[in-house]
Amino acid sequence: MSALRLEIAANSLASALAAQAGGADRVELCENLGEGGCTPSCGTLALARERLRVPLYVLIRPRAGDFLYDALEREVMLRDIEHCVRLGADGVVIGALDADGDVDVAVCRELVAAAGPLGVTFHRAFDAARDQTRALEAIIALGCERVLTSGGSANALDGRQAIAGLVQQARGRLGIMAGVGIDADHLRELATRTGAQEFHASAKALRASAMRHRNERLVGLDPDWVQTDLDRVRALTAALHC
Template structure:
């Protein structure tokens, strides 16, 4: 039996390359991890695509906040997907809801169609759907490969019971991939409780600023970079390597 797959949410080409070198199986490239992730710049996507050997999926999310999008935001997402197709990415990560917390099938069908032959993951918009079991069936009907979820809780560990139920409901039709709060200390336990075969983690750490000139009055402009933690990713990979 092959070990479960590990996807890393990377916020830059440097983070993505660090994750690849540490043994990650796939990258979800995004910006603004602190806001739950937003679509990265075209140049960021292009550099990551040029340098990576492992599959690259790109988060398509035009703003922070909820997942109720208007026509202008849909147009923005379609343009971002077009760039991903042109640059040769392996997939995109999408999601849109209506005001009642249901999967917005019309907008999502449009996004999936724009992706063409690229793989499609439905992101954690799933976690604020009003009926997760029906939402899973809707996402299967859209033709998505997988859905990322914390089991509608603040972390995948807290939502493990629902994640396991969704894994059972999905069967072989779609991958249910837990994410949020996953680390090397809990991933094996989460695997045992949910039966999931793919896992999503950010494995990030804050780096101290290398600036020598640091005026005290503007400390808010001088925090260091957040980047993927290669050591933690290696621990995650090792933990998954040992699961049955």
């Protein structure tokens, strides 16, 4: 089997640094992981670019929800990609669908063109597509390096059969990166059963706030938060390379 690679979805600068320290091969920088991830702030991206030695990919997603974008949202995504290019990111993570659930080739072509020399991953909009076989061919035609997928299931382990089928369909024309719900206990099994060579995880854990004062009446403002955990990244890395 060829060398297996681990990408960590990092929702902050601290998460990105933990991913690197834990041995991740690549970081996907984002924020708002609880709703599937959105584009990180300019400051987060700038500092991550300064401090990371591993490849840095940036999620380009203007909001949570569906992947059907209007003209204003498309303009935001193009501006965000321009910012990634200026700061020297290694790649961007994009995706868009039309109202019928097909890959919006026109929008994605614009995003890929804006990325220029940067690498391009197609994100889990793929899992929301109505026909993954057809969607994969469209993504290959766009020139993307890889697609992130759980096989259209709630997690990658449940979707392992579909992921294996996508690996066979791709035939090396792009990478199939398995993600969602991945942990060290089943990572090697997932690699064996699917044939995928890239894996995506957040490796996150709850971080308890040091605040002594808490106003429990503030719904939606929980002082605790999630962050990539160094030990979980190390466990994933060890499982992948055992």
